[in-house]
Each structure stands twice: as structure tokens, then as C-alpha cells.
Amino acid sequence: MSEAVLEKPKDRVSYHDSVEEMLVRIRDDGLSSVFSRFDEQEKIRCKFCLQGLSCQLCTNGPCRINEQKGPEKGACGIGPDAMAMRNLLMRNIMGAATYAHHAYEAFRTLKETGKGNTTFQITDTEKLKWMCEKTGIDTSQSINEMATCLAELLDREMKVNPDQHSIMVEAFAPKKRKKIWHELNIYPSGIEHEVQNSIASCLTNVDGDYVSLAKKALRLGLSTIYTAQIGLEMTQDILFGTPKPHEVDVDMGIMDPDYVNIAFNGHQPWIGAAALMKAKTKEFQDLAKQCGAKGIHIVGSIETGQELLQRFEMDEVFCRTDGKLAGN
Numbered sequence: 001m002s003e004a005v006l007e008k009p010k011d012r013v014s015y016h017d018s019v020e021e022m023l024v025r026i027r028d029d030g031l032s033s034v035f036s037r038f039d040e041q042e043k044i045r046c047k048f049c050l051q052g053l054s055c056q057l058c059t060n061g062p063c064r065i066n067e068q069k070g071p072e073k074g075a076c077g078i079g080p081d082a083m084a085m086r087n088l089l090m091r092n093i094m095g096a097a098t099y100a101h102h103a104y105e106a107f108r109t110l111k112e113t114g115k116g117n118t119t120f121q122i123t124d125t126e127k128l129k130w131m132c133e134k135t136g137i138d139t140s141q142s143i144n145e146m147a148t149c150l151a152e153l154l155d156r157e158m159k160v161n162p163d164q165h166s167i168m169v170e171a172f173a174p175k176k177r178k179k180i181w182h183e184l185n186i187y188p189s190g191i192e193h194e195v196q197n198s199i200a201s202c203l204t205n206v207d208g209d210y211v212s213l214a215k216k217a218l219r220l221g222l223s224t225i226y227t228a229q230i231g232l233e234m235t236q237d238i239l240f241g242t243p244k245p246h247e248v249d250v251d252m253g254i255m256d257p258d259y260v261n262i263a264f265n266g267h268q269p270w271i272g273a274a275a276l277m278k279a280k281t282k283e284f285q286d287l288a289k290q291c292g293a294k295g296i297h298i299v300g301s302i303e304t305g306q307e308l309l310q311r312f313e314m315d316e317v318f319c320r321t322d323g324k325l326a327g328n
């Protein structure tokens with residue numbers, strides 16, 4: 001594996017020839033790309049928006065704050081620090097809710113796999129047992145029973161409210177940090193409560209204090225890690241195997257015209273992983289051959305591509321990913 005780091009020449013957007021070739025093709029076809037659209041936006045970029053000192057949240061706006069020339073507050077009375085922090089918190093909420101959605105899909109897939117209702121199977125049984133031990137689940141049960149119990153526990157963890165204790169936070173968070181989080185009032189509940197609490201705080205005139213908003217963002221972040229991300233990563237390891245380093249081809253020019261190329265684009269692995277398993281069977285490869293192709297290639301794109309490439313070896317069916325390029 002080469003460790004050389006290539007420098008991008010000045011007159012190019014990428015050091016990949018295939019990306020440059022694709023951009024010429026896009027331009028010649030009269031289409032836009034992220035690069036051409038970005039250049040157009042750059043010419044009219046709004047300084048207020050860049051500073052976070054504008055708000056379009058309610059019908060009393062849009063409001064802008066200029067501390068030198070005035071006004072110093074939005075129509076609702078919010079100041080510049082809180083306006084900027086509220087904008088940031090709303091971006092945090094989008095990220096947290098997206099992870100919660102991913103986790104929800106992971107946990108229900110694990111549960112149904114434990115019941116034998118999916119195309120997947122439990123691959124990393126040691127990790128399943130370890131997660132059960134960490135969360136207090138009986139490990140004398142069968143593998144599938146453990147998977148079902150763990151999935152139900154992880155799903156409940158997303159719904160933990162401030163009057164309850166999170167098993168995942170208690171099991172995985174460092175002891176010293178938990179004490180500090182309690183003192184700062186940022187010890188997290190389940191992600192569903194924290195998303196709800198945070199977005200409700202962003203409404204006009206609910207929370208105009210930047211410190212309070214910042215603490216909600218911190219609590220939301222902790223909740224995302226402990227009640228969504230750790231569980232979903234462990235679940236994907238349990239289902240597809242724990243990632244190991246391996247070589248893979250990554251580029252734009254990965255479509256092979258002799259094959260049926262199916263590209264999976266998105267943030268979650270489920271459909272791509274299920275299709276990959278089907279595509280590896282003789283039945284589906286023969287279907288492609290009957291139509292005149294040499295076979296089927298599964299191609300990963302964006303995060304789905306990354307999810308697939310870290311857990312599946314490159315072979316004659318899953319051979320490539322375009323990384324994040326196609327998303328742009």
C-alpha cells in the first residue's frame with residue numbers, strides 16, 4: 001500500500017484524474033457540480049450569516065444583529081451570543097437526530113435478526129456476549145436470544161428520561177467524567193429526550209441564554225455518544241463483523257461497463273449489505289449474465305460505501321467504492 005501523499009495542483013479541484021474528467025463531462029453536458037455551485041454562492045455569501053448573527057426562526061424575522069451599528073438584539077430580544085449558540089444547537093440537533101435514526105434502524109434490525117426475520121446473521125458472537133455482560137443481560141441464553149434482549153435494551157436506552165438511569169452511560173462513561181457531568185447538569189438522558197428538550201429550547205423566547213443553550217448542546221452530544229452511537233456501532237459489528245484494515249479501490253471511475261453496477265448511496269449500510277449478500281449468490285450473478293453482462297458489481301457510495309468497505313473484503317462482487325465523491 002503506497003503511503004505517498006499527493007499534492008493537488010493549483011488549476012485542479014482534485015488530484016484524481018477521474019474527477020477532473022468527470023467535471024469536464026458534467027460541464028459539457030450543461031450540468032452543475034458542487035464546485036460550480038460553490039463558486040456562485042461564494043460571490044454573494046452573506047457576512048451576517050457567516051457570523052451566525054442572523055435568524056429566520058419565526059415570522060417576526062428575519063433578524064440581523066450588528067453590535068457596532070445596531071441593532072444589538074433580535075425582535076424577540078435575543079442577543080448575539082445566544083443567537084449564534086442557538087444556530088449551532090439546531091445543527092447539533094440535526095446530527096443527533098440523524099444518529100438516533102441510524103441507531104433505531106440498527107436496533108430493530110438486530111432484534112429481527114435475533115428472531116430470524118432478516119437476511120443477516122450474528123457474525124461477531126464474542127462482541128455480542130461482551131455487550132451483554134457490560135449491560136447486565138443474561139449470557140446463558142442462546143445467541144439469538146441475547147441479540148434480541150440486547151436490541152430491546154438499546155432501544156429502551158434511547159428513551160431514558162431524566163428521572164431514570166441510563167445503563168449505557170453507566171456502563172461506558174468514565175467514572176470521573178460522570179461526577180463532573182452531574183455537577184454541571186449535563187449528565188445525559190436518552191437521545192429522544194435530549195433532542196426533544198433541545199429543539200423545544202430553540203423556540204422563540206424559550207431559552208435566550210447562551211450558557212444554558214451550550215450546556216444543552218453538550219448534554220445532547222453526550223447522549224448521542226452513549227445512547228445511540230456506541231450501541232449502533234457495536235450492533236453493526238455484531239451483525240457484519242468488527243472492521244479490520246484491508247485494501248480497497250476508491251475512485252470515481254469505478255463503474256465497469258461490462259457489469260451491472262449497483263451503487264448504494266446514503267448513511268446506513270442495511271440495503272447495501274443485504275444487496276451485497278444477494279449479489280454474491282450464483283442465482284443473481286446468473287440473472288445478470290442472462291442479460292448479457294459479465295455479472296453484478298456492488299459499489300458503495302458516501303457513508304454507505306464507507307460502512308460496506310470497512311466491514312466487507314474487496315472481492316469480485318464488492319470491489320470498489322467511490323468514497324464521498326459522488327455525493328458532491
Ligand code: SF4
Binds near residue numbers: 057060062063
Ligand atoms: S426568533 Fe427572535 S431573532 Fe429569530 S427571527 Fe424570531 S424574533 Fe427574530
